[in-house]
Amino acid sequence: MKRDSLSVGLAVGAAGVAFGAVAVADHFTVAQACFLSLVLFSGASQFSLVAVMSAGGSALSAIVTGTFLGGRNGLYGVRMAQILKLKGWKRALAAQITIDESTGVAIAQSELEDQKTAFWYTGFGVYVFWNLFTLLGALGAKAIGDTSAWGLDVASPAIFCAVLFPRLKERKMLIASILAFVWALSITELVPAGVPIISTVVIAALVGWK
Amino acid sequence: MNSQWIAVIITSLACYALKFIGHAIPEIWLAHPRVQRITNLIPIVLLSSLVAMQAFTIKTKFFVDHRLAGIAVALIALKAKLPFPVVVVGAMATSAIVYRFKI
Numbered sequence: 001m002k003r004d005s006l007s008v009g010l011a012v013g014a015a016g017v018a019f020g021a022v023a024v025a026d027h028f029t030v031a032q033a034c035f036l037s038l039v040l041f042s043g044a045s046q047f048s049l050v051a052v053m054s055a056g057g058s059a060l061s062a063i064v065t066g067t068f069l070g071g072r073n074g075l076y077g078v079r080m081a082q083i084l085k086l087k088g089w090k091r092a093l094a095a096q097i098t099i100d101e102s103t104g105v106a107i108a109q110s111e112l113e114d115q116k117t118a119f120w121y122t123g124f125g126v127y128v129f130w131n132l133f134t135l136l137g138a139l140g141a142k143a144i145g146d147t148s149a150w151g152l153d154v155a156s157p158a159i160f161c162a163v164l165f166p167r168l169k170e171r172k173m174l175i176a177s178i179l180a181f182v183w184a185l186s187i188t189e190l191v192p193a194g195v196p197i198i199s200t201v202v203i204a205a206l207v208g209w210k
Numbered sequence: 211m212n213s214q215w216i217a218v219i220i221t222s223l224a225c226y227a228l229k230f231i232g233h234a235i236p237e238i239w240l241a242h243p244r245v246q247r248i249t250n251l252i253p254i255v256l257l258s259s260l261v262a263m264q265a266f267t268i269k270t271k272f273f274v275d276h277r278l279a280g281i282a283v284a285l286i287a288l289k290a291k292l293p294f295p296v297v298v299v300g301a302m303a304t305s306a307i308v309y310r311f312k313i
Binding site: 029042049062067071077078148167172176182183185200204208209 | 214216217222225230231235248251252255256259277280288294306310
């Protein structure tokens with residue numbers, strides 16, 4: 001399981017190359033790209049911030065979109081706090097690595113101790129590799145070129161399929177997953193970025209009500 | 211300070227605050243079985259919709275392309291119970307090949 005956590009770290013971290021490269025191609029500095037990976041550390045928010053500003057959006061619209069996409073990490077925090085039960089600096093540290101991957105791999109485990117181990121290994125694994133590869137991508141932006149040609153655009157959704165897969169044996173989980181998938185795609189062209197994802201919380205509430 | 215740095219710093223701090231608030235919500239608020247069921251489902255719905263967005267949209271527009279082939283291979287590999295790295299690398303390689311040859 002630790003090996004799985006670290007391979008998630010490496011595979012997702014490698015996608016940091018894409019972020020570094022895209023950020024610099026969109027006229028952000030290497031320092032800004034690295035700051036985002038170190039402090040913001042949430043791929044979707046980082047990509048959206050860069051995309052909004054490079055498309056001519058204001059700083060305010062970039063902040064709102066990025067923060068909105070980061071909102072789900074708070075919801076993951078609610079779930080992970082129940083598993084980790086931390087206080088003080090350990091909680092502050094756990095909060096920083098509370099992201100899609102660390103939560104996803106943690107909840108894919110059936111034993112409580114494995115969930116904790118998976119969270120820390122995946123979280124730190126992604127953190128280290130994501131930052132390393134952001135720097136490499138930012139410095140080598142011109143050499144990499146098109147990230148789709150390396151399959152980097154599909155690394156992240158493939159990983160989420162893998163972490164979701166074992167959970168979908170439970171009927172409610174499967175129903176919620178399918179509804180969320182269909183719902184997000186049906187409204188994506190009608191609402192701002194981030195809304196299709198965060199709004200699926202309503203589906204969780206409806207399916208989990210009884 | 212330019213507007214890029216302002217956006218970078220404020221978004222970074224706001225996103226950390228959200229992560230921390232989630233962890234700091236008192237456990238007693240979450241003890242009810244209904245709240246438990248819902249918080250268990252939340253990562254599932256968020257990750258599922260995230261897959262939909264990452265694999266089938268471009269800049270919020272619905273779009274099916276080489277990524278579908280990658281996801282299909284990932285699902286087949288998962289169904290066949292292949293190890294995790296095989297799932298991810300298989301998906302990436304398939305997607306990259308379909309992209310390069312414009313199949």
